[in-house]
Amino acid sequence: MEWLKIIVDNALANMAKEKILMTTPWDVPAEMLDKSMTTAAEDWKCWKPIDSIVTDDDINKFEINIGIGLPLSYREFLKYKHFYVLRIPDKAVNLPGHLPDKNLPALRDFVFNHNEPELLIGRRYINFADFHDYGHLCFDANAPARDNEYKVVYINYENLDDIHFYANNFRELLEGDREKGNDFIDRLNEYYR
Numbered sequence: 001m002e003w004l005k006i007i008v009d010n011a012l013a014n015m016a017k018e019k020i021l022m023t024t025p026w027d028v029p030a031e032m033l034d035k036s037m038t039t040a041a042e043d044w045k046c047w048k049p050i051d052s053i054v055t056d057d058d059i060n061k062f063e064i065n066i067g068i069g070l071p072l073s074y075r076e077f078l079k080y081k082h083f084y085v086l087r088i089p090d091k092a093v094n095l096p097g098h099l100p101d102k103n104l105p106a107l108r109d110f111v112f113n114h115n116e117p118e119l120l121i122g123r124r125y126i127n128f129a130d131f132h133d134y135g136h137l138c139f140d141a142n143a144p145a146r147d148n149e150y151k152v153v154y155i156n157y158e159n160l161d162d163i164h165f166y167a168n169n170f171r172e173l174l175e176g177d178r179e180k181g182n183d184f185i186d187r188l189n190e191y192y193r
Contacts, residue, residue, distance in 0.1 A: 001076045007174045008081055011088050012049050022046055024084045029100055032082065049083045050100065058102040066111060066121050071139060072147035073170045074128065078104065088174055092181025093137065094130040110136075119160050125153065132181070134188060137166060137173070145169075154184070164188070 015021040022037065028045045037046035059075050070078075084097045096106035110127045111117065114136065120127050125138035135157045139150040149169040156162035166184065167173040 001073060003171065004073060004076050004174070005080060007088070008077070008086065011086055012081070012083065015085070015087055021085060021087060022048070026084075028084075031100060032084075047084050049081045052079050052082050052098070053100050054078045054102060054104065058104065062104050062107065066126065068121070068124060068126060068141045069148045070126065071145075071149045071170050073149060074139070077170070078107075088176070089178055090173070090176035090181040091178050092132040092185060093173065093176070094132070096129065115160065120155070125155060126150075127155075131166070132185065134185070135162075139170070154188075164191075 022034065023039045023041075023044045023046050025041075025044050028047045032047045032050055034046040034048035037048075039046055056075070056079070059070060059078060063069050078098065082098050082100045084099070086095050086098075088095070096110060098106060107128060110129070111121050114120075114127055120136065120138060124141040125136075126141060127136045127138045129137040131137050131154050134154070136155045138153055138155055139148075140153045141148070141150050143151070145151075149171075151165060152167040152170065152173050154164045154166045164184075164187075167176065
């Protein structure tokens with residue numbers, strides 16, 4: 001999936017130009033600490049992306065835990081790089097940090113702790129990101145899809161029955177631009193009036 005690597009590498013390169021995005025107030029795993037960069041704030045640390053340590057076996061264990069297979073493209077995403085933040089062109093999409101831990105803690109947190117599991121994963125929605133401050137972005141595993149390349153849906157934080165189509169698959173989500181998110185926000189605002 002060369003397209004995936006290109007998108008992630010371009011996003012990380014753009015973030016490196018804006019050095020503020022490569023800093024964090026949290027502890028940085030030693031292998032991600034970037035000592036070549038400095039920050040004015042003493043309590044902030046600079047980080048760098050590293051190759052992922054996540055394997056197919058790690059992802060398989062997670063899939064068994066949730067009872068649903070992840071999209072092949074998302075599996076490859078998890079196996080490609082570790083990062084604190086990944087800013088894709090669609091700035092409304094907030095992907096969680098992906099730190100070097102084979103147990104996938106950020107994804108587990110999204111799936112099991114953002115809501116009661118039966119309210120999303122129990123309805124076959126795999127929460128993997130946030131949309132701005134409005135809601136969840138989930139893979140909709142209710143319809144079969146080749147390689148599990150499920151549609152991505154938006155689910156309102158306040159009303160989990162308020163579900164809207166967002167992208168045809170993970171690739172389309174990653175390839176989206178700033179205007180896609182802005183247009184969707186405008187449509188949501190119009191819908192809620």
